[in-house]
Amino acid sequence: MSEKEIFQSLLEAQMQMQNKVYPEVQKLSQRQQMLLNTRALMHEVMEVEDEVNWKHWKQVVPVNDDRVREEVVDEFIFLMNQINICGMNSEELFDRTIKKMETNVNRQLTGY
Numbered sequence: 001m002s003e004k005e006i007f008q009s010l011l012e013a014q015m016q017m018q019n020k021v022y023p024e025v026q027k028l029s030q031r032q033q034m035l036l037n038t039r040a041l042m043h044e045v046m047e048v049e050d051e052v053n054w055k056h057w058k059q060v061v062p063v064n065d066d067r068v069r070e071e072v073v074d075e076f077i078f079l080m081n082q083i084n085i086c087g088m089n090s091e092e093l094f095d096r097t098i099k100k101m102e103t104n105v106n107r108q109l110t111g112y
Helices: 003-021 030-051 065-086 091-108
Strands: none
Touching: 003 065, 003 091, 030 065
16 A cells, blocks of 8 residues: 555545544534634644643653654644545645645745
Protein backbone atom coordinates (compact mmCIF):
# COMPACT_ATOMS: atom_id res chain seq x y z
CA MET A 1 0.00 0.00 0.00
CA SER A 2 1.40 3.43 -0.94
CA GLU A 3 1.72 6.31 1.52
CA LYS A 4 -1.19 8.08 -0.18
CA GLU A 5 -3.34 4.97 0.14
CA ILE A 6 -2.41 4.61 3.80
CA PHE A 7 -3.26 8.23 4.47
CA GLN A 8 -6.54 7.93 2.54
CA SER A 9 -7.40 4.89 4.70
CA LEU A 10 -6.76 6.97 7.82
CA LEU A 11 -8.98 9.77 6.53
CA GLU A 12 -11.76 7.31 5.77
CA ALA A 13 -11.43 5.56 9.14
CA GLN A 14 -11.59 8.92 10.91
CA MET A 15 -14.69 9.92 8.94
CA GLN A 16 -16.38 6.62 9.81
CA MET A 17 -15.57 7.11 13.49
CA GLN A 18 -16.92 10.67 13.43
CA ASN A 19 -20.14 9.53 11.75
CA LYS A 20 -20.61 6.70 14.26
CA VAL A 21 -19.64 8.46 17.48
CA TYR A 22 -20.63 12.07 16.74
CA PRO A 23 -23.58 11.95 14.33
CA GLU A 24 -24.94 15.22 15.74
CA VAL A 25 -21.75 17.05 14.76
CA GLN A 26 -22.13 15.83 11.19
CA LYS A 27 -25.47 17.69 11.02
CA LEU A 28 -23.77 21.03 11.74
CA SER A 29 -22.75 23.38 8.97
CA GLN A 30 -19.27 23.14 7.51
CA ARG A 31 -18.42 26.41 9.26
CA GLN A 32 -19.56 25.10 12.65
CA GLN A 33 -17.70 21.82 12.20
CA MET A 34 -14.51 23.67 11.24
CA LEU A 35 -14.79 25.91 14.29
CA LEU A 36 -15.24 22.95 16.64
CA ASN A 37 -12.26 21.13 15.19
CA THR A 38 -10.09 24.24 14.99
CA ARG A 39 -10.67 24.93 18.67
CA ALA A 40 -9.99 21.32 19.58
CA LEU A 41 -6.81 21.34 17.50
CA MET A 42 -5.60 24.54 19.17
CA HIS A 43 -6.09 22.97 22.59
CA GLU A 44 -4.19 19.86 21.54
CA VAL A 45 -1.36 22.08 20.33
CA MET A 46 -1.31 23.71 23.76
CA GLU A 47 -1.21 20.28 25.39
CA VAL A 48 1.93 19.49 23.40
CA GLU A 49 3.33 22.84 24.47
CA ASP A 50 2.64 21.95 28.12
CA GLU A 51 4.35 18.58 27.71
CA VAL A 52 7.58 20.20 26.45
CA ASN A 53 7.81 22.57 29.40
CA TRP A 54 7.49 25.87 27.56
CA LYS A 55 7.69 27.97 30.75
CA HIS A 56 11.25 29.26 30.77
CA TRP A 57 10.98 30.23 34.44
CA LYS A 58 10.16 26.69 35.60
CA GLN A 59 12.70 24.05 36.43
CA VAL A 60 13.51 22.04 33.32
CA VAL A 61 12.27 18.48 33.54
CA PRO A 62 12.73 15.68 31.02
CA VAL A 63 10.15 15.53 28.27
CA ASN A 64 7.90 12.48 28.35
CA ASP A 65 8.16 11.41 24.70
CA ASP A 66 5.24 9.01 24.99
CA ARG A 67 2.86 11.72 26.20
CA VAL A 68 4.10 14.13 23.53
CA ARG A 69 3.43 11.50 20.87
CA GLU A 70 -0.07 10.90 22.24
CA GLU A 71 -0.83 14.62 22.01
CA VAL A 72 0.59 14.81 18.48
CA VAL A 73 -1.75 11.96 17.48
CA ASP A 74 -4.64 13.93 18.99
CA GLU A 75 -3.61 16.93 16.88
CA PHE A 76 -3.48 14.73 13.81
CA ILE A 77 -6.96 13.36 14.46
CA PHE A 78 -8.48 16.85 14.58
CA LEU A 79 -6.48 17.84 11.51
CA MET A 80 -7.89 14.80 9.68
CA ASN A 81 -11.36 15.99 10.67
CA GLN A 82 -10.64 19.35 9.09
CA ILE A 83 -9.31 17.71 5.93
CA ASN A 84 -12.47 15.61 5.71
CA ILE A 85 -14.75 18.58 6.40
CA CYS A 86 -13.07 20.48 3.54
CA GLY A 87 -13.68 17.52 1.27
CA MET A 88 -10.04 16.87 0.45
CA ASN A 89 -8.66 13.43 -0.22
CA SER A 90 -5.07 12.29 0.20
CA GLU A 91 -4.20 13.06 -3.43
CA GLU A 92 -5.40 16.66 -3.26
CA LEU A 93 -3.76 17.17 0.12
CA PHE A 94 -0.48 15.82 -1.22
CA ASP A 95 -0.60 18.04 -4.32
CA ARG A 96 -1.52 21.16 -2.37
CA THR A 97 1.15 20.48 0.24
CA ILE A 98 3.91 20.01 -2.34
CA LYS A 99 2.83 23.20 -4.12
CA LYS A 100 2.79 25.15 -0.84
CA MET A 101 6.22 23.81 0.15
CA GLU A 102 7.60 24.98 -3.19
CA THR A 103 6.03 28.40 -2.65
CA ASN A 104 7.53 28.63 0.85
CA VAL A 105 11.01 27.67 -0.40
CA ASN A 106 10.82 30.22 -3.20
CA ARG A 107 9.71 32.89 -0.75
CA GLN A 108 12.67 32.21 1.51
CA LEU A 109 15.13 32.14 -1.39
CA THR A 110 13.86 35.48 -2.72
CA GLY A 111 13.83 37.36 0.59
CA TYR A 112 10.11 37.17 1.34
